Amino acid sequence: MSNYTPLSELGEFGLIKRLNEKIELTQPSTIKGIGDDAAILEPGEKQIVVTSDMLLEGVHFDLTFCPLKHLGYKAVAVNVSDIAAMYAKPTQITVNIALGAKYTVEAVEELYEGMRLACENYGVDLVGGDTTSSRTGLVISITAIGEVAKGNAVLRSGAKENDLICVTGDLGAAYLGLQILEREKQAFMADPEMQPQLEDRQYIVGRQLRPEARMDVIHDMKERDIKPTSMIDVSDGLASELFHICAQSGVGATIYKDNLPVDEQTLEAAMEFKLDPITCILNGGEDYELLFTVPISDYDKVKNHPDISIIGKITDKSEGINLANKHGQSFPLQAQGWQHF
Amino acid sequence: MSNYTPLSELGEFGLIKRLNEKIELTQPSTIKGIGDDAAILEPGEKQIVVTSDMLLEGVHFDLTFCPLKHLGYKAVAVNVSDIAAMYAKPTQITVNIALGAKYTVEAVEELYEGMRLACENYGVDLVGGDTTSSRTGLVISITAIGEVAKGNAVLRSGAKENDLICVTGDLGAAYLGLQILEREKQAFMADPEMQPQLEDRQYIVGRQLRPEARMDVIHDMKERDIKPTSMIDVSDGLASELFHICAQSGVGATIYKDNLPVDEQTLEAAMEFKLDPITCILNGGEDYELLFTVPISDYDKVKNHPDISIIGKITDKSEGINLANKHGQSFPLQAQGWQHF
Numbered sequence A, B: 001m002s003n004y005t006p007l008s009e010l011g012e013f014g015l016i017k018r019l020n021e022k023i024e025l026t027q028p029s030t031i032k033g034i035g036d037d038a039a040i041l042e043p044g045e046k047q048i049v050v051t052s053d054m055l056l057e058g059v060h061f062d063l064t065f066c067p068l069k070h071l072g073y074k075a076v077a078v079n080v081s082d083i084a085a086m087y088a089k090p091t092q093i094t095v096n097i098a099l100g101a102k103y104t105v106e107a108v109e110e111l112y113e114g115m116r117l118a119c120e121n122y123g124v125d126l127v128g129g130d131t132t133s134s135r136t137g138l139v140i141s142i143t144a145i146g147e148v149a150k151g152n153a154v155l156r157s158g159a160k161e162n163d164l165i166c167v168t169g170d171l172g173a174a175y176l177g178l179q180i181l182e183r184e185k186q187a188f189m190a191d192p193e194m195q196p197q198l199e200d201r202q203y204i205v206g207r208q209l210r211p212e213a214r215m216d217v218i219h220d221m222k223e224r225d226i227k228p229t230s231m232i233d234v235s236d237g238l239a240s241e242l243f244h245i246c247a248q249s250g251v252g253a254t255i256y257k258d259n260l261p262v263d264e265q266t267l268e269a270a271m272e273f274k275l276d277p278i279t280c281i282l283n284g285g286e287d288y289e290l291l292f293t294v295p296i297s298d299y300d301k302v303k304n305h306p307d308i309s310i311i312g313k314i315t316d317k318s319e320g321i322n323l324a325n326k327h328g329q330s331f332p333l334q335a336q337g338w339q340h341f
Helices: A007-020 A068-084 A105-122 A173-190 A199-209 A215-223 A238-249 A264-272 A277-283 A296-303 B007-020 B068-084 B105-122 B173-190 B199-209 B215-223 B238-249 B264-272 B277-283 B296-303
Strands: A030-032 A039-041 A047-056 A089-099 A125-133 A139-148 A164-168 A230-233 A252-256 A290-294 A308-315 A321-324 A330-332 B030-032 B039-041 B047-056 B089-099 B125-133 B139-148 B164-168 B230-233 B252-256 B290-294 B308-315 B321-324 B330-332
Touching (some): A007 A125, A039 A125, A047 A068, A047 B089, A068 A089, A068 A105, A068 A215, A068 A230, A089 B139, A139 B047, A139 B089, A139 B139, A164 A296, A173 A199, A173 A264, A173 A277, A199 A264, A238 A252, A238 A290, A238 A321, A264 A277, B007 B125, B030 B125, B068 B089, B068 B139, B068 B215, B068 B230, B089 B105, B089 B215, B173 B264, B173 B277, B199 B264, B264 B277, B290 B296, B296 B308
Parallel strands (some): A047 B125, A089 A125, A125 B047, A252 A321
Antiparallel strands (some): A047 B039, A089 A139, A164 A290, A230 A290, B089 B139, B164 B308, B230 B290, B252 B308, B321 B330
């Protein structure tokens, strides 16, 4: 441990100085970043979108299996995902962090390195925030700001009857990745000599530990002139997000079970844990994919897109929200979501 | 306790719905508030300023003596104070809150009522955020956004030699208010029958529990055409903030001990606790007053302002940062600030 620096050695201002040295500003709308009472931004003609999320140790992440660098990356990505779901371009973030005294300077640098990487990947400037102490676990609270041309933001409320329901990537992987990590943690606690069995589950474990915001799909949709009528990111689970879109748009929906995108590893892991894969797909959450609707006239634009699956259609509100199987049978969908309290 | 509602009864979405019902949007730049993946703002020609602060139970506040309504108010005010220190007008906030399971719906409503009151007083819209659970104490993380005409923001870096150093209100009160609250807490813990002795200390206790951001002075300065050359809010203590201004402006400063504004209750409490009042004034912190500099040509505009004291002058960097007494003796000032780690 002799190569590690306790936080008390640097102090708050020293720590902030050291972390900030690595921060580069690249956004033209960032006039002033860290170093004053507030950052200064100049979005010009554009509208800005603002979203904020907080992650707490023991509630949202478990440091026994979550490397700090991945955690830093994820904390930024989940906020960028909300910006993506507005059809906007992320531009700046502010980061508030509370650290227990047990943290070393090097550990905090790992966390920041993950955030810095995410900022680099998404083209985002870290422009401010607050570093303080916590008597208990690590707390990360991030606010992300993005830009969108006036009137171009996509809300949850624009879905219309007959719209196609689409989702990016595949679903359920992050949830099953978490089950695997929890199992290996239990095994490790029972026998600290054991080596975790993750080799053939890299993909789904990675989906849990280091999810990506689907900015790639947003850029692509803009290029192909696909503008969704409604959009939301899948953080609580597909079913829960679909309920939000239907409630805010005043519509119903039918999802086709066979069209739900799922990775082979997710199916294998579901079987291993004796979990219904459809439940994992619908209610697993933390996929950070995008759920959106497009007019049926956009069918040709989305049908062969490698990262987009057409999973259903918007119906009249009176029809409710249903899951249909290949035999044409329909069952009302349940939104489970997460109970935080 | 039968009239209190456990959080689990409402659930996350129910709680958010109940809290949001009371939120009104008044800012013309708020296009969409709570209810989507992100809020939408339209600042138009203006620049925006962004600041973020996190408060943790057991570190920044003690719920044994801090009423939740005051805490909610303070959490907003300390962020608005940073916006004020940029010479900007606060317009929106996002609020992230983590709550322990012990909280009742009514307790959370108290907290939000304080935030709502602050929003109303400062003319700010609550446009987004995140409510989640905490395994330990309460965490509040707020991001505040403000507007300022292009190029009009006041930074810490603009102080020039011979500028007057000014401060609003009085200093040291919040720190001594905290000493009193801590003492009464100890007394209460020793004897739960005791009644707290706060009658003749209302002012300084109030300064600790429910500080105000000095937006009133900012509005007034704008009306009187006073534009500071540099500004910072006093959160860590006057000395620490003065060091920031001097470092970023590349100047020195002399503060006149006899000009430091202090309330009678602060002096009395300092005597009671056998604390040097000057140390409390210089290093107490949490006053949320504004420390700023103006050109000497603005002397007539500030000299008789009831809320502004001229406490010193900016000097050449080589002279350092000094405290002068009435006999003309000068001593180097120490910035103590707060050690968070």
